Amino acid sequence: MGDSDTIVALASAAGRAGVAVVRLSGPDVPALCQALIGRLPEPRLAGLAAFRAADGQAIDHGLAIYFPAPASFTGEHVLELQGHGSPMLVDMLLARVVELGARLAAPGEFSQRAFLNDKLSLDQAEAIADAIDAGSGAAAVAAMRSLEGVFSHQIDALVADLTALRVYTEAAIDFPDEDDVDFLGDGAIASRLEDIRQRLHSLTDQAREGAALREGLRLLILGRPNVGKSSLLNRLARRDTAIVTAIAGTTRDVLTEDLSIDGLPLTLIDTAGLRETDDPIEAEGVRRARAELDRADRVLLVFDDAAGLGAAEQAMIDDIGARCAITLVANKIDISGADAGLDGLDGHDRVRLSATTGAGFDALAAHLKAQAGLAADGEPAFVARRRHLDALARAAAALASGHERLADGTGDLLAEELRLAQNALGEITGAVTSDDLLGEIFSSFCIGK
Numbered sequence: 001m002g003d004s005d006t007i008v009a010l011a012s013a014a015g016r017a018g019v020a021v022v023r024l025s026g027p028d029v030p031a032l033c034q035a036l037i038g039r040l041p042e043p044r045l046a047g048l049a050a051f052r053a054a055d056g057q058a059i060d061h062g063l064a065i066y067f068p069a070p071a072s073f074t075g076e077h078v079l080e081l082q083g084h085g086s087p088m089l090v091d092m093l094l095a096r097v098v099e100l101g102a103r104l105a106a107p108g109e110f111s112q113r114a115f116l117n118d119k120l121s122l123d124q125a126e127a128i129a130d131a132i133d134a135g136s137g138a139a140a141v142a143a144m145r146s147l148e149g150v151f152s153h154q155i156d157a158l159v160a161d162l163t164a165l166r167v168y169t170e171a172a173i174d175f176p177d178e179d180d181v182d183f184l185g186d187g188a189i190a191s192r193l194e195d196i197r198q199r200l201h202s203l204t205d206q207a208r209e210g211a212a213l214r215e216g217l218r219l220l221i222l223g224r225p226n227v228g229k230s231s232l233l234n235r236l237a238r239r240d241t242a243i244v245t246a247i248a249g250t251t252r253d254v255l256t257e258d259l260s261i262d263g264l265p266l267t268l269i270d271t272a273g274l275r276e277t278d279d280p281i282e283a284e285g286v287r288r289a290r291a292e293l294d295r296a297d298r299v300l301l302v303f304d305d306a307a308g309l310g311a312a313e314q315a316m317i318d319d320i321g322a323r324c325a326i327t328l329v330a331n332k333i334d335i336s337g338a339d340a341g342l343d344g345l346d347g348h349d350r351v352r353l354s355a356t357t358g359a360g361f362d363a364l365a366a367h368l369k370a371q372a373g374l375a376a377d378g379e380p381a382f383v384a385r386r387r388h389l390d391a392l393a394r395a396a397a398a399l400a401s402g403h404e405r406l407a408d409g410t411g412d413l414l415a416e417e418l419r420l421a422q423n424a425l426g427e428i429t430g431a432v433t434s435d436d437l438l439g440e441i442f443s444s445f446c447i448g449k
Contacts, residue, residue: 004026004027005026005102005103006024006025006026006027006028006029006032006101006102006103007024007025007026007102007103007104007105007106007109007110008022008023008024008094008097008098008102008103008104008105009022009023009094009104009105009109009110009447009448010022010023010090010094010447010448011023011080011110011448011449012085012448014087015085015087016085016086016087017085018084018085019062019082019083019084019085020082020083020084020085020086020089020090021080021081021082021448022080022081022083022090022093022094022097023078023079023080023081023110023448024078024079024080024081024097024102025072025073025074025076025077025078025079025105025110025113026076026077026102027076027077028077028101028102029066029076029077029078029079030068030077031100031101032079032097032100032101032102033064033066033079035100036051036052036081036096036097036100037049037050037051037052037064038050038052040066041064041065041066042066043066043067043068043071044065044066044067044071045065046063046064046065046082047063047064047065048061048062048063048064049061049062049063049064051064051081051083051093051096052096053092053096054096054099059089059092059093059096060083060084060089060092060093061083061084062081062082062083062084063081063082064079064080064081064082065079065080065082066078066079067079067080070117073110073114073119074110074113074114074117074119075113075114075117075118075119076113076117081093104447105447105448106442106443106447107442107443107444107445107446107447107449108125108129108441108442108443108444108445108446108447108449109442110448110449111125111128111129111442111445111449112125112438112442115430115438121149121152121429121430122428122429122430122433122438122441123146123151123152123155123388123428123429123430124146124147124149124152125430125441125442126146126385126441127143127144127146127147127151127382127383128143128147128445128449129444129445129446129449130143130146130214130383130385131143131144131147132446132449134214135216135258135260135265136213136260136263136264136265137263138213138262138263138264139213139214139263139265139383142210142213142214142380142381142382142383143214143383145381145382145383146210146382146383146384150381150382151207151210151381151382151383151384151388151428152428152429154199154203155203155425155428155429156429157199158196158199158200158203158425159422159425159426159429159431161192161195161196162196162418162421162422162425163422165189165192165193165196165418166415166418166419166422168188168189168192169189169411169414169415169418170415173411173412173415189406189414190403190406193399193402193403193406194403196399197396197399197400197403200392200395200396200399201396203392204389204392204393204396206380206381206382206384207382207384207388207389207392208373208384208389209373209374209380209381210380210381210382210383210384211373211383211384211385211386211388211389212264212372212373212374212380213263213264213265213374213380213383214265214383214384214385215265215386216260216264216265216266216267216372217264217265217266217267217297217298217368217371217372218266218267218269218295218296218297218298219266219267219268219269219296219297219298219299219300219368220269220271220292220293220296220298220299220300220324221233221268221269221270221271221299221300221302222271222299222300222301222302222316222320223301223302223303223313223316223329224303224310224312224313227302227303227304227331227332228302228304228331228332228355228356229270229271229302230255230270231331231355231356232300232302232329232331232355233255233257233268233270234355235355235358235361236257236259236261236266236268236361237257237259237268238259255269255270255271256268256269256270257270261365261368261369262365262369263374264368264369264372264374266368269292269296271292293320293323293324294323296324297324297325298324298325298326298327298368298371299320299324299325299326299327300327300329301313301316301317301320301326301327301328301329302329302331303328303329303330303331304330304331304332304336305330305331305332305333305335305336305338305352306332306335306336309328309345309346317348325371326348327348327349327350327351327367327368327371328345328346328348328349328350328351329350329351329353329364330345330350330351330352330353331353331354331355332354332355332356333352333353333354333359333360334354334356334357334359338352339352340352340353340354340359340360340363341360341363342363342366342367349367351363351364351367387427387428388428391424391425391427391428392424392425392428394420394421394424395420395421395422395424395425396421398417398418398420398421398424399417399418399421401417402414402417402418402421405417
């Protein structure tokens, strides 16, 4: 990518539509606009124009909106062309703009230029992609909060306080005998360090909720035949996704359903279970179930509440081992007569419910949200990613180490730990970053964003 290039891409969805939006950004936009529509529109006002080929023939008619630098999304000259949503017309328009000297944009290149030109922090740029990919209304709201700076403003405040504390600490190191005052031991640094650690802890809790809302849980449903696995899937999905019969082995393939519970995205996988079978088709289903186990965040091990946990269930628990967390789902309480709700059994969480009546499903939803780290209201302050959690964890570890260095009086090592914490937080907003990280992040964006 070259920052001096002028780029172009379809910014609306591909395919037939009423309207298509083509976006240009770069230094050559004014000249390209003159060649394409014969004039440079008044800034930020939509005007009707003909988009013309080299021979003067109209490729399309639509609206042109010009955003001069630096007052644009990317910080560069930007032109948006809104024409008819014909794939053929869009291709002809893109070809004409490329003919005039632009190049096709790479995935996420518009957002990357906005970041590089200080229009967005790195986490705000990521929030654009998260808003597009949001799997629930709550996730979309959280992504917009991140885009508005809710997350980055808290990071910036922590970085500012870390910077001030570093200055104070390094001054104490440089002038240890000033007025015979022990700056490192007077309690001021310890108090300020503890305040930063507490705020970082609170921010990390919010980030965990935001990550859960973005990434959700992948749940694998296991159990013996006819304990209600498919009925559980259908009840959660609120439609007949899986075939339910009294015949053992009805489910032979892996069935996947994406849904949301109170804003928490869930991917449910119903399987043939983990068992020995002589049926080659069912055996393939079992093999696929084992493969899904390595990808799951949690197993819902379903059993008949009246029968209790038997040898088959215990064999599944042993087979799963430490590879995946397990929630026991005691189904058919409409037959056993047990009360619905959450309790414990043999060291695992157990949810008693009825896939037939729906009793106990509120308890299951609350349990899954808790396991995902999502608060009861299901509305975190912002969306977060795993890389954010990693950076926050490294910052917290550095501050914990700094606390130890303060206790043993090694101020120079304390200053270094404060620097490491500051750099870790800077990775979130992009104050500290690398080309490799930027390439990894923006390559996952849509083209035209």
